[in-house]
Amino acid sequence: MVVVGAAILSAGRVLACERAAPPETAGRWEFPGGKVEPGEAEEDAVIRECAEELGVQVEVSARVGGDVRMAHGRAVLRVYRARLVGTAQPRALEHAALRWLALGELDSVPWLPADRPIVAALRPLLGGGAG
Numbered sequence: 001m002v003v004v005g006a007a008i009l010s011a012g013r014v015l016a017c018e019r020a021a022p023p024e025t026a027g028r029w030e031f032p033g034g035k036v037e038p039g040e041a042e043e044d045a046v047i048r049e050c051a052e053e054l055g056v057q058v059e060v061s062a063r064v065g066g067d068v069r070m071a072h073g074r075a076v077l078r079v080y081r082a083r084l085v086g087t088a089q090p091r092a093l094e095h096a097a098l099r100w101l102a103l104g105e106l107d108s109v110p111w112l113p114a115d116r117p118i119v120a121a122l123r124p125l126l127g128g129g130a131g
């Protein structure tokens with residue numbers, strides 16, 4: 001099973017999202033995303049999840065970081081770089097909170113463990129006004 005996430009970059013910041021559920025992961029921070037559906041392209045899953053979770057349209061580009069095998073072993077996390085299309089701003093439709101993090105703020109939230117290597121791979125993309 002593949003879980004995709006979106007590293008949405010805007011003005012040198014990345015969007016981080018606080019999980020609201022389930023209890024085991026609530027309060028941990030992640031990239032918006034979710035499970036790829038059967039027959040669905042990964043990029044399309046990123047676009048769908050951003051619409052469902054944030055109410056925004058995104059344009060998806062390159063991968064950020066490599067495949068991350070998740071704790072339970074049956075799933076892999078793949079994160080894609082994305083940017084907002086249009087003027088709508090992300091809203092926490094399913095998350096407890098949203099935060100735009102600059103380079104120096106990346107460690108200010110408790111990320112899900114699988115996201116750590118992705119966050120490390122993001123560093124070179126932030127700070128230079130990336131978006």
Ligand SMILES: Nc1nc2c([nH]c(=O)n2[C@H]2C[C@H](O)[C@@H](COP(=O)(O)OP(=O)(O)OP(=O)(O)O)O2)c(=O)[nH]1
Pocket residue numbers: 003004005025029030031032033034035036070077112113114115
């Ligand atoms: N969306 C997302 N999930 C992540 C990240 N890192 C990480 O370990 N996960 C885990 C948490 C969940 O166990 C799983 C994704 O499940 P999910 O609940 O977001 O997926 P979904 O939106 O398709 O949800 P559902 O339809 O099954 O309820 O992957 C991340 O950065 N983003």
